[in-house]
Amino acid sequence: MNKTLDYIIRFLLGDDLSPDLCATIGYTSDRSLFHKYTTVIIPSGFFDEQTYGTPASLPPLPLHEIEGIPLLFGVPRIEKIGDTLVTHADLIASSYFLISRYEEMLKRNSRDEHGRFPGNESLPYRAGFIHRPVIDEYRLLLRRWLRETNRNIPEIPKGIRKINLTHDIDAPFLYRSWKGLVRHFRDNRSLTGAIRAKFGPLENDPFYTFPFLFEQNNALTSISDNAKAQAFYFLKAGGSSPQDKPHYNLKSRDMQSLLDAIKRQNGTIGLHSSYQAGREPHYILREKKRLERAVGHPITCNRHHFLALRQPEDIESLEAAKITDDYTMGYADIAGFRLGTSYPVQAINPVTRRLSPLTLHPLILMDCTLDDPKYMALGDEEATIYCLELFEQIRQVGGEVTLLWHNTSLIEKPESYQRKLYTLLLNELIRE
Numbered sequence: 001m002n003k004t005l006d007y008i009i010r011f012l013l014g015d016d017l018s019p020d021l022c023a024t025i026g027y028t029s030d031r032s033l034f035h036k037y038t039t040v041i042i043p044s045g046f047f048d049e050q051t052y053g054t055p056a057s058l059p060p061l062p063l064h065e066i067e068g069i070p071l072l073f074g075v076p077r078i079e080k081i082g083d084t085l086v087t088h089a090d091l092i093a094s095s096y097f098l099i100s101r102y103e104e105m106l107k108r109n110s111r112d113e114h115g116r117f118p119g120n121e122s123l124p125y126r127a128g129f130i131h132r133p134v135i136d137e138y139r140l141l142l143r144r145w146l147r148e149t150n151r152n153i154p155e156i157p158k159g160i161r162k163i164n165l166t167h168d169i170d171a172p173f174l175y176r177s178w179k180g181l182v183r184h185f186r187d188n189r190s191l192t193g194a195i196r197a198k199f200g201p202l203e204n205d206p207f208y209t210f211p212f213l214f215e216q217n218n219a220l221t222s223i224s225d226n227a228k229a230q231a232f233y234f235l236k237a238g239g240s241s242p243q244d245k246p247h248y249n250l251k252s253r254d255m256q257s258l259l260d261a262i263k264r265q266n267g268t269i270g271l272h273s274s275y276q277a278g279r280e281p282h283y284i285l286r287e288k289k290r291l292e293r294a295v296g297h298p299i300t301c302n303r304h305h306f307l308a309l310r311q312p313e314d315i316e317s318l319e320a321a322k323i324t325d326d327y328t329m330g331y332a333d334i335a336g337f338r339l340g341t342s343y344p345v346q347a348i349n350p351v352t353r354r355l356s357p358l359t360l361h362p363l364i365l366m367d368c369t370l371d372d373p374k375y376m377a378l379g380d381e382e383a384t385i386y387c388l389e390l391f392e393q394i395r396q397v398g399g400e401v402t403l404l405w406h407n408t409s410l411i412e413k414p415e416s417y418q419r420k421l422y423t424l425l426l427n428e429l430i431r432e
Protein backbone atom coordinates (compact mmCIF):
# COMPACT_ATOMS: atom_id res chain seq x y z
CA MET A 1 0.00 0.00 0.00
CA ASN A 2 2.83 2.42 0.85
CA LYS A 3 4.28 1.84 -2.60
CA THR A 4 0.93 2.82 -4.10
CA LEU A 5 0.67 6.00 -2.01
CA ASP A 6 4.30 6.93 -2.77
CA TYR A 7 3.51 6.53 -6.46
CA ILE A 8 0.49 8.83 -6.20
CA ILE A 9 2.61 11.52 -4.56
CA ARG A 10 5.20 11.07 -7.29
CA PHE A 11 2.48 11.22 -9.98
CA LEU A 12 0.96 14.33 -8.43
CA LEU A 13 4.33 16.08 -8.38
CA GLY A 14 5.17 15.36 -12.03
CA ASP A 15 7.92 13.28 -13.61
CA ASP A 16 10.16 16.28 -14.36
CA LEU A 17 10.94 16.83 -10.67
CA SER A 18 13.53 14.95 -8.66
CA PRO A 19 12.07 11.92 -6.82
CA ASP A 20 13.79 13.25 -3.67
CA LEU A 21 11.10 15.89 -3.46
CA CYS A 22 8.52 13.22 -2.64
CA ALA A 23 10.13 12.86 0.78
CA THR A 24 9.31 16.50 1.53
CA ILE A 25 5.57 15.77 1.31
CA GLY A 26 3.98 14.04 4.29
CA TYR A 27 0.68 12.14 4.37
CA THR A 28 -0.01 12.06 8.08
CA SER A 29 -2.14 13.56 10.81
CA ASP A 30 0.62 13.10 13.43
CA ARG A 31 1.52 16.67 14.37
CA SER A 32 4.84 15.60 15.88
CA LEU A 33 6.01 14.67 12.38
CA PHE A 34 4.94 17.85 10.58
CA HIS A 35 8.33 19.55 11.02
CA LYS A 36 9.95 16.87 8.83
CA TYR A 37 8.01 18.04 5.76
CA THR A 38 7.53 21.23 3.76
CA THR A 39 3.97 20.18 2.90
CA VAL A 40 1.64 17.86 4.78
CA ILE A 41 -1.59 16.39 3.44
CA ILE A 42 -3.89 15.25 6.24
CA PRO A 43 -5.51 11.86 5.47
CA SER A 44 -9.31 12.10 5.31
CA GLY A 45 -9.88 8.57 6.65
CA PHE A 46 -10.69 7.08 3.23
CA PHE A 47 -8.00 4.41 3.61
CA ASP A 48 -9.00 3.44 7.18
CA GLU A 49 -9.77 -0.27 7.45
CA GLN A 50 -13.32 0.32 8.76
CA THR A 51 -14.10 2.69 5.85
CA TYR A 52 -12.25 1.42 2.76
CA GLY A 53 -14.47 -0.66 0.50
CA THR A 54 -17.73 0.30 2.27
CA PRO A 55 -20.51 2.55 0.90
CA ALA A 56 -19.58 5.09 3.61
CA SER A 57 -16.32 5.72 1.73
CA LEU A 58 -18.09 7.24 -1.30
CA PRO A 59 -17.92 11.04 -1.40
CA PRO A 60 -21.29 12.75 -0.87
CA LEU A 61 -22.44 15.36 -3.38
CA PRO A 62 -22.07 18.27 -3.73
CA LEU A 63 -18.29 18.08 -3.45
CA HIS A 64 -16.09 20.65 -1.79
CA GLU A 65 -13.79 22.62 -4.05
CA ILE A 66 -10.27 23.74 -3.45
CA GLU A 67 -9.36 26.82 -5.45
CA GLY A 68 -12.14 25.99 -7.89
CA ILE A 69 -11.09 22.32 -8.30
CA PRO A 70 -13.52 19.58 -7.18
CA LEU A 71 -12.23 17.81 -4.09
CA LEU A 72 -13.43 14.26 -3.42
CA PHE A 73 -12.06 13.84 0.11
CA GLY A 74 -11.09 16.13 2.96
CA VAL A 75 -11.90 19.82 3.27
CA PRO A 76 -10.37 22.82 1.51
CA ARG A 77 -8.51 24.16 4.55
CA ILE A 78 -4.86 25.18 4.46
CA GLU A 79 -2.80 26.36 7.41
CA LYS A 80 0.81 27.08 8.21
CA ILE A 81 2.21 25.16 11.20
CA GLY A 82 5.78 26.24 11.85
CA ASP A 83 7.41 26.24 8.43
CA THR A 84 5.11 23.54 7.14
CA LEU A 85 2.13 24.09 4.88
CA VAL A 86 -0.62 21.78 6.12
CA THR A 87 -3.69 21.04 4.05
CA HIS A 88 -6.82 19.12 4.95
CA ALA A 89 -7.62 18.65 1.25
CA ASP A 90 -6.93 14.95 0.70
CA LEU A 91 -5.54 15.11 -2.81
CA ILE A 92 -4.04 11.63 -2.41
CA ALA A 93 -7.31 9.79 -1.67
CA SER A 94 -9.07 11.90 -4.31
CA SER A 95 -6.52 10.85 -6.96
CA TYR A 96 -6.49 7.21 -5.82
CA PHE A 97 -10.30 7.03 -6.11
CA LEU A 98 -10.17 8.08 -9.78
CA ILE A 99 -7.03 6.26 -10.96
CA SER A 100 -7.99 2.92 -9.37
CA ARG A 101 -11.64 3.00 -10.61
CA TYR A 102 -12.56 2.47 -6.96
CA GLU A 103 -16.20 3.36 -7.61
CA GLU A 104 -16.50 0.54 -10.17
CA MET A 105 -15.32 -1.95 -7.56
CA LEU A 106 -17.91 -0.73 -5.08
CA LYS A 107 -20.85 -0.54 -7.47
CA ARG A 108 -20.68 -3.98 -9.05
CA ASN A 109 -24.36 -3.83 -10.02
CA SER A 110 -24.01 -0.62 -12.03
CA ARG A 111 -23.23 -2.01 -15.47
CA ASP A 112 -24.70 -1.44 -18.93
CA GLU A 113 -25.87 -4.16 -21.35
CA HIS A 114 -22.22 -4.86 -22.24
CA GLY A 115 -21.15 -5.24 -18.60
CA ARG A 116 -19.41 -1.85 -18.55
CA PHE A 117 -19.62 0.75 -15.81
CA PRO A 118 -21.60 3.60 -17.42
CA GLY A 119 -20.00 7.02 -17.58
CA ASN A 120 -23.29 8.69 -16.68
CA GLU A 121 -23.32 6.89 -13.32
CA SER A 122 -19.75 7.90 -12.52
CA LEU A 123 -18.90 10.46 -9.87
CA PRO A 124 -17.01 12.70 -12.35
CA TYR A 125 -20.14 12.90 -14.49
CA ARG A 126 -22.63 13.30 -11.65
CA ALA A 127 -20.48 15.96 -10.00
CA GLY A 128 -20.06 17.76 -13.33
CA PHE A 129 -16.30 17.45 -13.87
CA ILE A 130 -15.94 14.62 -16.43
CA HIS A 131 -14.55 17.22 -18.87
CA ARG A 132 -11.76 18.26 -16.46
CA PRO A 133 -8.51 16.40 -15.71
CA VAL A 134 -8.79 17.24 -12.00
CA ILE A 135 -5.73 15.26 -10.91
CA ASP A 136 -3.63 17.26 -13.35
CA GLU A 137 -5.15 20.39 -11.83
CA TYR A 138 -4.14 19.14 -8.36
CA ARG A 139 -0.60 18.84 -9.76
CA LEU A 140 -0.51 22.54 -10.62
CA LEU A 141 -1.86 23.38 -7.17
CA LEU A 142 0.62 21.19 -5.29
CA ARG A 143 3.52 22.61 -7.24
CA ARG A 144 2.36 26.12 -6.43
CA TRP A 145 2.24 25.25 -2.72
CA LEU A 146 5.78 23.87 -2.95
CA ARG A 147 6.90 27.07 -4.65
CA GLU A 148 5.43 29.00 -1.72
CA THR A 149 7.68 27.05 0.64
CA ASN A 150 10.64 28.42 -1.31
CA ARG A 151 11.23 25.39 -3.44
CA ASN A 152 12.47 25.99 -6.93
CA ILE A 153 9.66 24.31 -8.84
CA PRO A 154 9.15 25.25 -12.48
CA GLU A 155 5.72 25.85 -13.98
CA ILE A 156 4.42 22.97 -16.13
CA PRO A 157 4.66 24.17 -19.75
CA LYS A 158 1.20 24.69 -21.19
CA GLY A 159 0.42 22.78 -24.37
CA ILE A 160 -0.25 19.23 -25.51
CA ARG A 161 2.85 17.18 -24.90
CA LYS A 162 1.86 14.00 -26.72
CA ILE A 163 -0.79 12.93 -29.23
CA ASN A 164 -1.91 9.32 -29.70
CA LEU A 165 -3.96 8.78 -32.86
CA THR A 166 -5.58 5.40 -32.35
CA HIS A 167 -7.76 3.23 -34.56
CA ASP A 168 -9.66 0.06 -33.67
CA ILE A 169 -9.97 -2.16 -36.71
CA ASP A 170 -13.27 -3.91 -36.06
CA ALA A 171 -14.09 -4.35 -39.75
CA PRO A 172 -11.31 -3.56 -42.22
CA PHE A 173 -13.31 -4.48 -45.35
CA LEU A 174 -16.95 -4.75 -46.34
CA TYR A 175 -16.87 -6.90 -49.49
CA ARG A 176 -13.60 -8.88 -49.37
CA SER A 177 -15.04 -12.13 -47.99
CA TRP A 178 -17.44 -14.64 -49.61
CA LYS A 179 -20.12 -13.28 -47.30
CA GLY A 180 -19.22 -9.82 -48.55
CA LEU A 181 -19.58 -10.95 -52.16
CA VAL A 182 -23.09 -12.23 -51.42
CA ARG A 183 -23.92 -8.97 -49.61
CA HIS A 184 -22.72 -6.92 -52.57
CA PHE A 185 -24.78 -9.03 -54.99
CA ARG A 186 -27.88 -8.78 -52.77
CA ASP A 187 -27.55 -4.98 -52.57
CA ASN A 188 -26.57 -4.29 -56.18
CA ARG A 189 -27.87 -7.23 -58.22
CA SER A 190 -24.71 -7.29 -60.30
CA LEU A 191 -22.55 -10.40 -60.31
CA THR A 192 -19.60 -8.73 -62.06
CA GLY A 193 -19.83 -5.86 -59.57
CA ALA A 194 -19.78 -8.30 -56.66
CA ILE A 195 -16.80 -10.19 -58.10
CA ARG A 196 -14.94 -6.95 -58.71
CA ALA A 197 -15.65 -5.80 -55.12
CA LYS A 198 -14.17 -9.01 -53.75
CA PHE A 199 -11.21 -9.44 -56.10
CA GLY A 200 -10.54 -5.95 -57.50
CA PRO A 201 -8.35 -3.25 -55.89
CA LEU A 202 -8.57 -3.17 -52.09
CA GLU A 203 -8.75 0.62 -52.19
CA ASN A 204 -12.25 0.42 -53.73
CA ASP A 205 -13.71 -1.27 -50.65
CA PRO A 206 -15.90 1.26 -48.74
CA PHE A 207 -14.50 0.27 -45.29
CA TYR A 208 -10.90 0.54 -46.52
CA THR A 209 -10.46 4.22 -45.63
CA PHE A 210 -6.82 3.66 -44.67
CA PRO A 211 -5.25 5.68 -47.52
CA PHE A 212 -7.20 8.73 -46.25
CA LEU A 213 -6.43 7.85 -42.64
CA PHE A 214 -2.69 7.48 -43.29
CA GLU A 215 -2.60 10.75 -45.17
CA GLN A 216 -4.33 12.59 -42.31
CA ASN A 217 -2.16 11.01 -39.62
CA ASN A 218 1.03 11.53 -41.59
CA ALA A 219 0.44 15.24 -41.79
CA LEU A 220 0.80 15.23 -38.00
CA THR A 221 3.26 12.42 -37.29
CA SER A 222 5.74 13.51 -39.95
CA ILE A 223 6.12 17.07 -38.66
CA SER A 224 6.25 16.33 -34.96
CA ASP A 225 9.67 15.81 -33.43
CA ASN A 226 10.57 13.21 -30.81
CA ALA A 227 7.56 11.10 -31.74
CA LYS A 228 5.22 13.65 -30.17
CA ALA A 229 2.44 12.25 -32.34
CA GLN A 230 2.11 8.51 -32.81
CA ALA A 231 -0.44 6.37 -34.65
CA PHE A 232 -1.75 3.07 -33.25
CA TYR A 233 -3.79 0.35 -34.99
CA PHE A 234 -5.55 -2.19 -32.77
CA LEU A 235 -6.33 -5.52 -34.45
CA LYS A 236 -8.67 -8.29 -33.38
CA ALA A 237 -7.32 -11.81 -33.05
CA GLY A 238 -10.20 -13.93 -31.77
CA GLY A 239 -13.38 -13.85 -29.79
CA SER A 240 -16.53 -15.91 -30.22
CA SER A 241 -19.20 -13.50 -28.95
CA PRO A 242 -21.64 -12.18 -31.55
CA GLN A 243 -20.13 -8.74 -30.90
CA ASP A 244 -16.76 -10.05 -32.10
CA LYS A 245 -18.05 -10.41 -35.68
CA PRO A 246 -16.94 -9.88 -38.35
CA HIS A 247 -13.91 -12.08 -37.94
CA TYR A 248 -10.99 -11.51 -40.25
CA ASN A 249 -8.12 -13.75 -41.11
CA LEU A 250 -4.87 -12.04 -40.12
CA LYS A 251 -2.97 -14.18 -42.60
CA SER A 252 -5.16 -13.39 -45.62
CA ARG A 253 -3.60 -11.50 -48.52
CA ASP A 254 -5.75 -8.43 -47.85
CA MET A 255 -4.87 -8.31 -44.16
CA GLN A 256 -1.19 -8.84 -44.88
CA SER A 257 -1.32 -5.97 -47.32
CA LEU A 258 -2.97 -3.76 -44.65
CA LEU A 259 -0.35 -4.81 -42.09
CA ASP A 260 2.44 -3.96 -44.53
CA ALA A 261 0.87 -0.55 -45.16
CA ILE A 262 0.67 0.14 -41.39
CA LYS A 263 4.32 -0.85 -41.00
CA ARG A 264 5.34 1.46 -43.86
CA GLN A 265 3.60 4.30 -41.98
CA ASN A 266 5.56 3.45 -38.81
CA GLY A 267 2.23 2.77 -37.13
CA THR A 268 2.24 0.75 -33.91
CA ILE A 269 0.18 -2.44 -33.97
CA GLY A 270 -1.69 -3.36 -30.80
CA LEU A 271 -4.15 -6.03 -29.71
CA HIS A 272 -7.87 -5.27 -29.85
CA SER A 273 -8.91 -7.73 -27.14
CA SER A 274 -12.24 -9.31 -28.01
CA TYR A 275 -15.62 -8.78 -26.38
CA GLN A 276 -15.35 -12.33 -25.13
CA ALA A 277 -11.94 -11.59 -23.57
CA GLY A 278 -13.63 -8.69 -21.79
CA ARG A 279 -15.88 -11.27 -20.10
CA GLU A 280 -13.21 -13.94 -19.74
CA PRO A 281 -9.90 -12.11 -19.37
CA HIS A 282 -7.73 -15.25 -19.65
CA TYR A 283 -8.41 -15.13 -23.42
CA ILE A 284 -6.25 -11.99 -23.71
CA LEU A 285 -3.02 -13.98 -23.72
CA ARG A 286 -4.24 -16.42 -26.38
CA GLU A 287 -5.33 -13.56 -28.66
CA LYS A 288 -2.09 -11.70 -28.13
CA LYS A 289 -0.07 -14.77 -29.16
CA ARG A 290 -2.18 -15.20 -32.30
CA LEU A 291 -1.60 -11.57 -33.27
CA GLU A 292 2.12 -11.85 -32.60
CA ARG A 293 2.34 -14.88 -34.91
CA ALA A 294 0.61 -12.93 -37.68
CA VAL A 295 2.66 -9.74 -37.41
CA GLY A 296 5.97 -11.37 -36.52
CA HIS A 297 6.90 -9.24 -33.52
CA PRO A 298 5.96 -8.86 -29.84
CA ILE A 299 2.79 -6.94 -28.99
CA THR A 300 2.74 -4.78 -25.86
CA CYS A 301 -0.22 -2.43 -26.42
CA ASN A 302 -3.90 -3.21 -25.94
CA ARG A 303 -7.37 -1.79 -26.26
CA HIS A 304 -10.53 -3.75 -25.44
CA HIS A 305 -13.26 -4.03 -28.07
CA PHE A 306 -16.34 -2.01 -26.87
CA LEU A 307 -13.94 -0.52 -24.26
CA ALA A 308 -15.11 -3.51 -22.24
CA LEU A 309 -12.28 -3.85 -19.74
CA ARG A 310 -15.09 -4.52 -17.34
CA GLN A 311 -13.72 -4.87 -13.80
CA PRO A 312 -10.86 -2.80 -12.39
CA GLU A 313 -9.03 -5.95 -11.27
CA ASP A 314 -9.03 -7.31 -14.86
CA ILE A 315 -5.85 -5.27 -15.35
CA GLU A 316 -4.10 -8.26 -13.75
CA SER A 317 -4.86 -10.35 -16.85
CA LEU A 318 -3.30 -7.71 -19.10
CA GLU A 319 -0.23 -7.78 -16.92
CA ALA A 320 -0.13 -11.58 -17.03
CA ALA A 321 -0.23 -11.38 -20.85
CA LYS A 322 2.80 -9.03 -20.74
CA ILE A 323 0.84 -6.07 -22.03
CA THR A 324 2.68 -2.95 -20.86
CA ASP A 325 0.38 -0.21 -22.20
CA ASP A 326 -3.39 -0.08 -22.33
CA TYR A 327 -5.52 2.50 -24.18
CA THR A 328 -9.01 1.42 -23.08
CA MET A 329 -9.75 3.83 -20.26
CA GLY A 330 -12.49 6.10 -21.51
CA TYR A 331 -16.25 5.82 -21.15
CA ALA A 332 -18.14 4.79 -24.28
CA ASP A 333 -21.09 7.03 -23.40
CA ILE A 334 -19.25 10.24 -22.41
CA ALA A 335 -16.01 11.71 -23.69
CA GLY A 336 -13.69 13.14 -21.08
CA PHE A 337 -11.38 12.04 -18.28
CA ARG A 338 -12.47 8.69 -16.86
CA LEU A 339 -9.36 8.41 -14.69
CA GLY A 340 -9.31 12.10 -13.75
CA THR A 341 -6.06 12.61 -15.64
CA SER A 342 -4.78 13.16 -19.17
CA TYR A 343 -1.34 11.79 -18.26
CA PRO A 344 -0.30 8.15 -18.68
CA VAL A 345 -0.59 6.58 -15.26
CA GLN A 346 0.21 3.24 -13.65
CA ALA A 347 -2.86 1.14 -12.94
CA ILE A 348 -3.93 0.43 -9.36
CA ASN A 349 -6.02 -2.60 -8.42
CA PRO A 350 -8.53 -1.25 -5.87
CA VAL A 351 -9.28 -4.74 -4.54
CA THR A 352 -5.68 -5.48 -3.50
CA ARG A 353 -4.57 -1.79 -3.46
CA ARG A 354 -1.55 -2.96 -5.43
CA LEU A 355 0.30 -0.72 -7.87
CA SER A 356 0.59 -2.40 -11.26
CA PRO A 357 3.43 -1.94 -13.75
CA LEU A 358 0.77 -1.61 -16.48
CA THR A 359 0.55 1.92 -17.89
CA LEU A 360 -2.92 3.27 -18.69
CA HIS A 361 -3.16 5.90 -21.42
CA PRO A 362 -6.48 7.67 -20.78
CA LEU A 363 -8.77 7.68 -23.82
CA ILE A 364 -10.18 11.18 -24.12
CA LEU A 365 -12.34 11.03 -27.20
CA MET A 366 -13.97 8.26 -29.26
CA ASP A 367 -15.81 9.04 -32.51
CA CYS A 368 -19.15 7.28 -31.82
CA THR A 369 -19.38 8.65 -28.26
CA LEU A 370 -20.11 12.03 -29.78
CA ASP A 371 -22.87 11.27 -32.29
CA ASP A 372 -24.46 7.98 -31.21
CA PRO A 373 -28.06 8.64 -30.08
CA LYS A 374 -27.45 6.25 -27.13
CA TYR A 375 -24.41 8.26 -26.03
CA MET A 376 -23.88 12.03 -26.26
CA ALA A 377 -25.99 12.52 -29.42
CA LEU A 378 -24.21 15.76 -30.31
CA GLY A 379 -24.70 17.60 -33.57
CA ASP A 380 -21.80 18.66 -35.75
CA GLU A 381 -21.18 22.02 -34.12
CA GLU A 382 -21.75 20.90 -30.53
CA ALA A 383 -19.33 17.99 -31.04
CA THR A 384 -16.64 20.30 -32.42
CA ILE A 385 -17.01 22.70 -29.49
CA TYR A 386 -16.89 19.85 -26.96
CA CYS A 387 -13.74 18.33 -28.52
CA LEU A 388 -11.93 21.66 -28.68
CA GLU A 389 -12.84 22.31 -25.04
CA LEU A 390 -11.26 18.97 -24.04
CA PHE A 391 -8.09 19.91 -25.97
CA GLU A 392 -8.02 23.24 -24.15
CA GLN A 393 -8.32 21.50 -20.77
CA ILE A 394 -5.34 19.31 -21.71
CA ARG A 395 -3.33 22.32 -22.91
CA GLN A 396 -3.81 24.03 -19.55
CA VAL A 397 -2.22 21.10 -17.69
CA GLY A 398 0.39 20.09 -20.28
CA GLY A 399 -1.12 16.64 -20.79
CA GLU A 400 -1.69 14.08 -23.54
CA VAL A 401 -4.45 13.60 -26.10
CA THR A 402 -5.61 10.12 -27.10
CA LEU A 403 -8.21 9.98 -29.87
CA LEU A 404 -10.04 6.94 -31.21
CA TRP A 405 -11.46 7.04 -34.73
CA HIS A 406 -12.60 3.83 -36.46
CA ASN A 407 -11.77 3.33 -40.15
CA THR A 408 -15.50 2.79 -40.70
CA SER A 409 -16.32 6.26 -39.27
CA LEU A 410 -14.19 7.87 -41.94
CA ILE A 411 -16.40 6.80 -44.83
CA GLU A 412 -17.63 9.82 -46.75
CA LYS A 413 -21.38 10.02 -46.23
CA PRO A 414 -23.67 13.02 -45.92
CA GLU A 415 -25.32 11.88 -42.68
CA SER A 416 -22.04 11.68 -40.72
CA TYR A 417 -19.70 14.46 -39.60
CA GLN A 418 -16.97 12.09 -38.41
CA ARG A 419 -14.64 12.39 -41.40
CA LYS A 420 -14.87 16.20 -41.39
CA LEU A 421 -14.43 16.38 -37.62
CA TYR A 422 -11.36 14.12 -37.65
CA THR A 423 -9.72 16.36 -40.25
CA LEU A 424 -10.63 19.46 -38.26
CA LEU A 425 -9.22 18.06 -35.01
CA LEU A 426 -5.97 16.98 -36.64
CA ASN A 427 -5.57 20.43 -38.19
CA GLU A 428 -6.08 21.89 -34.74
CA LEU A 429 -3.43 19.55 -33.27
CA ILE A 430 -0.93 20.37 -36.04
CA ARG A 431 -0.82 23.92 -34.73
CA GLU A 432 0.43 22.70 -31.35
Ligand SMILES: [Zn+2]
Pocket: 168, 169, 170, 272, 304, 305, 306
Ligand atom coordinates in the same frame (compact mmCIF):
# COMPACT_ATOMS: atom_id res chain seq x y z
ZN1 LIG B 1 -13.73 -2.52 -31.37
